[in-house]
Amino acid sequence: MLKFDAQKQLDSVNGALALRGQIEKVVDEIQTTGFDTIYFFGIGGTWASCLQVEVYMRGKSAVSVAVENAAEFIVTGNRRFTDRSVVIFSSVTGSTKEIVGAVDKAKALGARVFGFVDAEGAPIVQKCDWCISYPANEQLKFFMVANRLMYNNGEFADxxxxxxxxxxxxxxxxxxxxxxxxxxxxxxxxxxxxxxxxxxxxxxxxxxxxxxxxxxxxxxxxxxxxxxxxxxxxxxxxxxxxxxxxxxxxxxxxxxxxxxxxxxxxxxxxxxxxxxxxxxxxxxxxxxxxxxxxxxxxxxxxxxxxxxxxxxxxxxxxxxxxxxxxxxxxxxxxxxx
Amino acid sequence: MLKFDAQKQLDSVNGALALRGQIEKVVDEIQTTGFDTIYFFGIGGTWASCLQVEVYMRGKSAVSVAVENAAEFIVTGNRRFTDRSVVIFSSVTGSTKEIVGAVDKAKALGARVFGFVDAEGAPIVQKCDWCISYPANEQLKFFMVANRLMYNNGEFADxxxxxxxxxxxxxxxxxxxxxxxxxxxxxxxxxxxxxxxxxxxxxxxxxxxxxxxxxxxxxxxxxxxxxxxxxxxxxxxxxxxxxxxxxxxxxxxxxxxxxxxxxxxxxxxxxxxxxxxxxxxxxxxxxxxxxxxxxxxxxxxxxxxxxxxxxxxxxxxxxxxxxxxxxxxxxxxxxxx
CATH class of the missing domain: 3.40.50.10490 (Glucose-6-phosphate isomerase like protein; domain 1)
Incomplete structure (x- = not known):
C-alpha cells in the first residue's frame, strides 16, 4: 500500500491511548477543584476538533462545556469567561499566533489552562497549568478528556x-x-x-x-x-x-x-x-x-x-x-x- | 431605482422598532421569573440570525445565552436544557418542520418558548408562551431582545x-x-x-x-x-x-x-x-x-x-x-x- 506504515499507525494510536492515566489525573483535578465552564479553544483544524468534542458531549452530559475560536476570543472575549474557567487546547507546534494570544488572554483573566502541545520545547508549554506532549491524535486526546469528564459526572457507566x-x-x-x-x-x-x-x-x-x-x-x-x-x-x-x-x-x-x-x-x-x-x-x-x-x-x-x-x-x-x-x-x- | 419602495422599507423597519414595548414586556417577564439559559433556535437563515445575536452579546453580557440548530436539537438534544430554559425563535411561515419539531421537544421538556412568527394563524403560535407576529426584520427583533436582556442585567447604560x-x-x-x-x-x-x-x-x-x-x-x-x-x-x-x-x-x-x-x-x-x-x-x-x-x-x-x-x-x-x-x-x- 502506497505510503502506509501499519506499525507506525498502531504505535501512534496505542501511544495516545496510553496517555489515559495522565489525562485522567488532570481531569480529576479540574473536577475536584471546580470550574464554571470548560472552554475548548481552537482555530482552523483544531477548532473543528473542538466542535466534535462539544457535540459528542452535548446530548449526554450536564458538564458545562463550550467552544471558543481563539481569534474571536482575542477580539471579542467572553463576558462569562472567569478565573474559574478552564481552557483546553491542542497544538502541534504550539506557535499558532491565535492560540498563543488566546491562552495569554485566558491566563491574564486568571483561568487555568490544559494544553496538548506536540512540541515539548514550545514556550506555550510553560504557560500551561497542565500539559501533555505526545504527537498527533488530537481528536482522540479530546475525546479521552470528554469521556473522563462524563465518567466523573456519573454519565458514563460503561x-x-x-x-x-x-x-x-x-x-x-x-x-x-x-x-x-x-x-x-x-x-x-x-x-x-x-x-x-x-x-x-x-x-x-x-x-x-x-x-x-x-x-x-x-x-x-x-x-x-x-x-x-x-x-x-x-x-x-x-x-x-x-x-x-x-x-x-x-x-x-x-x-x-x-x-x-x-x-x-x-x-x-x-x-x-x-x-x-x-x-x-x-x-x-x-x-x-x-x-x-x-x-x-x-x-x-x-x-x-x-x-x-x-x-x-x-x-x-x-x-x-x-x-x-x-x-x-x-x-x-x-x-x- | 429598480424594485425599490423607500416608504415600504421605512414603514417595515419603523414598525419593527415599534414592537419594543411588547418585546420589553416579554423579556422583563423572562428575567423576573428566572431561567438557566436562553436558547436561540434556528435552521438555515434563521440559525444564522441566532449566531449574530450570540456573538453580539458574547463580549458584553453575562446573561447565559446559547444557540441551538433546530434539527440538531431534535436528534441530539442538550443535557443542559431544562424546564428552566427559555427558547426564542423566529419563523416566517411557522411551518418549517425542524422548528416545529424542536419547539415541540422543548415544550415537552417543560421549557418556555418566545416566538416571532410572521404568520399569525400558524399552529405554532399556540405552542408559544409568548408570540409576536410582525413581518420580516428578524435580525432587528432578535437584537431588540438582546438589548433589553443586557439593559435589565445592568450591561447597557445607554x-x-x-x-x-x-x-x-x-x-x-x-x-x-x-x-x-x-x-x-x-x-x-x-x-x-x-x-x-x-x-x-x-x-x-x-x-x-x-x-x-x-x-x-x-x-x-x-x-x-x-x-x-x-x-x-x-x-x-x-x-x-x-x-x-x-x-x-x-x-x-x-x-x-x-x-x-x-x-x-x-x-x-x-x-x-x-x-x-x-x-x-x-x-x-x-x-x-x-x-x-x-x-x-x-x-x-x-x-x-x-x-x-x-x-x-x-x-x-x-x-x-x-x-x-x-x-x-x-x-x-x-x-x-
Missing part, C-alpha cells in the same frame, strides 16, 4: 468496558479500515483527477453532521483546500436543505460523510435525497467498516476516526494523481500576513 | 439613548444606504454576470466575522445558492487563514464583508492580505455609509443591517442580469425529501 475495548482493538480497527478503503480510495482519486481536468473550478461538496461535522469541515478546508488546492464547499446535513441544495444538479460532485452517532438520521436524509437529483455523489459510511472488537454502542464515538482513516487513503492517492505534494503551501506561514 | 437614535434614524439610514449602494450594485451585478459566463462553475467566496459572520453565511447560502443558483463558499475571517486562503489566486472572486463591531480587526487582516494575491476581490465596508443620526459607538450593532441593505440592491440587479427570478426553487418545498 467507562471501564469502553476503555478496555479501545485499548485492545481501536488501533487495529483503524488500520483495517485504511486497508479496506485503499482500493476504493485509489479509484476515487483517479476519477476525481479526471473530473478536475474537465471542471477545474467546480467546488467539491462535502456534507456531514454530528461528530462528522468537524471531520467534514476540516477535511474540506485543511486537506483539499489547503493541501491539495482543490475548491470545496462544506455544509452540515441539517443546513443542506436550507439553501445549499438548490445548486446541486446531476453533475455536481458531492461526498457525504455518514457516521454512527445520534445525528446519523440527518445524514440519512441527505443520502435519500441525493439520488433524486445527482448522479455524481459518493457516500462514505463508517458502517461499512467492521471495527472488530468494538461494541455497536461505542462505534458512534469513534466514527470520525474511522472517517479519518478512510480519508487518509484518499489523500495519499490524490497526492499521487494530482502530482501535488501535500506539504507545499502557497501562503501559509510563507510570509507575514 | 439603552434609552440607543433606542431614541434607532427609532429616529435607523429606518432612513438603511434606505439611504440602499440608495447609495445602488449604482455600485448595478455595476457589480453586470461584472458578475460577465464573469459567470466565463466561469460558470467557479464558487464566489464570501468572507466575514462578528455580526457579519451570520450575514456572510446566510447571504452565500440563502441568497446566492438558494435564490440565484450561483456556487458560493463562505468562510469566517479568522478561519480564512487556516486553510481556505490557499485556493485564492489572482482571479478568484472574493467579497469581504466588513462591519464595525469588535471583530473588525479580523476582517482588516483579510483586507490587507487580499491585494497581495488576488485582483478579483471586492470589499463592502459599512464604514462607507453615513448612517445619519447614529452615534459611532452604536454602528457596530447595526452593521449587519447595513450590509443587508447594500446586498438587497445586489440581489435586485443580479436577478435582472441573470434573468433568474429570486423566488423560484428547484427543490425547496417542491416535493417530499
Amino acid at each position: 467507562y471501564d468496558r469502553y476503555n478496555s475495548e479501545m485499548e485492545a482493538y481501536l488501533a487495529q480497527a483503524l488500520v483495517d479500515a485504511a486497508v479496506q478503503a485503499d482500493p476504493w480510495a485509489e479509484k476515487f482519486a483517479r476519477e476525481k483527477y479526471a473530473f478536475l481536468q474537465e471542471h477545474p473550478e467546480m467546488p467539491h461538496y462535502f456534507v456531514g453532521s454530528g461528530v462528522q461535522w468537524g471531520a467534514t469541515y476540516s477535511y474540506g478546508m485543511c486537506y483539499w483546500e489547503e493541501q491539495l488546492w482543490i475548491r470545496t464547499r462544506t455544509v452540515a446535513c441539517q443546513e443542506f436543505f436550507h439553501g445549499m441544495f438548490e445548486i446541486v444538479d446531476a453533475n455536481t460532485p458531492v461526498t457525504l460523510f455518514m457516521g454512527e452517532d445520534e445525528q446519523r438520521p440527518l445524514a440519512e436524509r441527505v443520502a435519500a435525497f441525493l439520488p433524486k437529483v445527482c448522479r455524481n455523489y459518493v457516500i462514505i459510511d463508517t458502517k461499512d467498516y467492521a471495527l472488530k472488537g468494538i461494541s455497536p454502542e461505542f462505534r458512534g464515538s469513534i466514527s470520525h476516526l474511522v472517517m479519518r482513516a478512510v480519508n487518509s487513503r484518499v489523500d495519499v492517492h490524490m497526492e499521487k494523481e494530482l502530482c501535488h505534494p501535500l506539504d507545499i503551501r502557497r501562503y501559509y506561514r510563507q510570509f507575514e500576513y | 439603552y434609552d439613548r440607543y433606542n431614541s437614535e434607532m427609532e429616529a434614524y435607523l429606518a432612513q439610514a438603511l434606505v439611504d444606504a440602499a440608495v447609495q449602494a445602488d449604482p455600485w450594485a448595478e455595476k457589480f451585478a453586470r461584472e458578475k454576470y460577465a464573469f459567470l459566463q466565463e466561469h460558470p462553475e467557479m464558487p464566489h467566496y464570501f468572507v466575514g466575522s462578528g455580526v457579519q459572520w451570520g450575514a456572510t453565511y446566510s447571504y452565500g447560502m440563502c441568497y446566492w445558492e438558494e435564490q440565484l443558483w450561483i456556487r458560493t463558499r463562505t468562510v469566517a475571517c479568522q478561519e480564512f487563514f487556516h486553510g481556505m486562503f490557499e485556493i485564492v489566486d489572482a482571479n478568484t472572486p472574493v467579497t469581504l464583508f466588513m462591519g464595525e463591531d469588535e471583530q473588525r480587526p479580523l476582517a482588516e487582516r483579510v483586507a490587507a492580505f487580499l491585494p497581495k494575491v488576488c485582483r478579483n476581490y471586492v470589499i463592502i465596508d459599512t464604514k462607507d455609509y453615513a448612517l445619519k443620526g447614529i452615534s459611532p459607538e452604536f454602528r457596530g450593532s447595526i452593521s449587519h443591517l447595513v450590509m443587508r441593505a447594500v446586498n438587497s440592491r445586489v440581489d435586485v440587479h443580479m436577478e435582472k442580469e441573470l434573468c433568474h427570478p429570486l423566488d423560484i426553487r428547484r427543490y425547496y418545498r417542491q416535493f417530499e425529501y
Whole structure:
C-alpha cells in the first residue's frame, strides 16, 4: 500500500491511548477543584476538533462545556469567561499566533489552562497549568478528556468496558479500515483527477453532521483546500436543505460523510435525497467498516476516526494523481500576513 | 431605482422598532421569573440570525445565552436544557418542520418558548408562551431582545439613548444606504454576470466575522445558492487563514464583508492580505455609509443591517442580469425529501 506504515499507525494510536492515566489525573483535578465552564479553544483544524468534542458531549452530559475560536476570543472575549474557567487546547507546534494570544488572554483573566502541545520545547508549554506532549491524535486526546469528564459526572457507566475495548482493538480497527478503503480510495482519486481536468473550478461538496461535522469541515478546508488546492464547499446535513441544495444538479460532485452517532438520521436524509437529483455523489459510511472488537454502542464515538482513516487513503492517492505534494503551501506561514 | 419602495422599507423597519414595548414586556417577564439559559433556535437563515445575536452579546453580557440548530436539537438534544430554559425563535411561515419539531421537544421538556412568527394563524403560535407576529426584520427583533436582556442585567447604560437614535434614524439610514449602494450594485451585478459566463462553475467566496459572520453565511447560502443558483463558499475571517486562503489566486472572486463591531480587526487582516494575491476581490465596508443620526459607538450593532441593505440592491440587479427570478426553487418545498 502506497505510503502506509501499519506499525507506525498502531504505535501512534496505542501511544495516545496510553496517555489515559495522565489525562485522567488532570481531569480529576479540574473536577475536584471546580470550574464554571470548560472552554475548548481552537482555530482552523483544531477548532473543528473542538466542535466534535462539544457535540459528542452535548446530548449526554450536564458538564458545562463550550467552544471558543481563539481569534474571536482575542477580539471579542467572553463576558462569562472567569478565573474559574478552564481552557483546553491542542497544538502541534504550539506557535499558532491565535492560540498563543488566546491562552495569554485566558491566563491574564486568571483561568487555568490544559494544553496538548506536540512540541515539548514550545514556550506555550510553560504557560500551561497542565500539559501533555505526545504527537498527533488530537481528536482522540479530546475525546479521552470528554469521556473522563462524563465518567466523573456519573454519565458514563460503561467507562471501564469502553476503555478496555479501545485499548485492545481501536488501533487495529483503524488500520483495517485504511486497508479496506485503499482500493476504493485509489479509484476515487483517479476519477476525481479526471473530473478536475474537465471542471477545474467546480467546488467539491462535502456534507456531514454530528461528530462528522468537524471531520467534514476540516477535511474540506485543511486537506483539499489547503493541501491539495482543490475548491470545496462544506455544509452540515441539517443546513443542506436550507439553501445549499438548490445548486446541486446531476453533475455536481458531492461526498457525504455518514457516521454512527445520534445525528446519523440527518445524514440519512441527505443520502435519500441525493439520488433524486445527482448522479455524481459518493457516500462514505463508517458502517461499512467492521471495527472488530468494538461494541455497536461505542462505534458512534469513534466514527470520525474511522472517517479519518478512510480519508487518509484518499489523500495519499490524490497526492499521487494530482502530482501535488501535500506539504507545499502557497501562503501559509510563507510570509507575514 | 429598480424594485425599490423607500416608504415600504421605512414603514417595515419603523414598525419593527415599534414592537419594543411588547418585546420589553416579554423579556422583563423572562428575567423576573428566572431561567438557566436562553436558547436561540434556528435552521438555515434563521440559525444564522441566532449566531449574530450570540456573538453580539458574547463580549458584553453575562446573561447565559446559547444557540441551538433546530434539527440538531431534535436528534441530539442538550443535557443542559431544562424546564428552566427559555427558547426564542423566529419563523416566517411557522411551518418549517425542524422548528416545529424542536419547539415541540422543548415544550415537552417543560421549557418556555418566545416566538416571532410572521404568520399569525400558524399552529405554532399556540405552542408559544409568548408570540409576536410582525413581518420580516428578524435580525432587528432578535437584537431588540438582546438589548433589553443586557439593559435589565445592568450591561447597557445607554439603552434609552440607543433606542431614541434607532427609532429616529435607523429606518432612513438603511434606505439611504440602499440608495447609495445602488449604482455600485448595478455595476457589480453586470461584472458578475460577465464573469459567470466565463466561469460558470467557479464558487464566489464570501468572507466575514462578528455580526457579519451570520450575514456572510446566510447571504452565500440563502441568497446566492438558494435564490440565484450561483456556487458560493463562505468562510469566517479568522478561519480564512487556516486553510481556505490557499485556493485564492489572482482571479478568484472574493467579497469581504466588513462591519464595525469588535471583530473588525479580523476582517482588516483579510483586507490587507487580499491585494497581495488576488485582483478579483471586492470589499463592502459599512464604514462607507453615513448612517445619519447614529452615534459611532452604536454602528457596530447595526452593521449587519447595513450590509443587508447594500446586498438587497445586489440581489435586485443580479436577478435582472441573470434573468433568474429570486423566488423560484428547484427543490425547496417542491416535493417530499
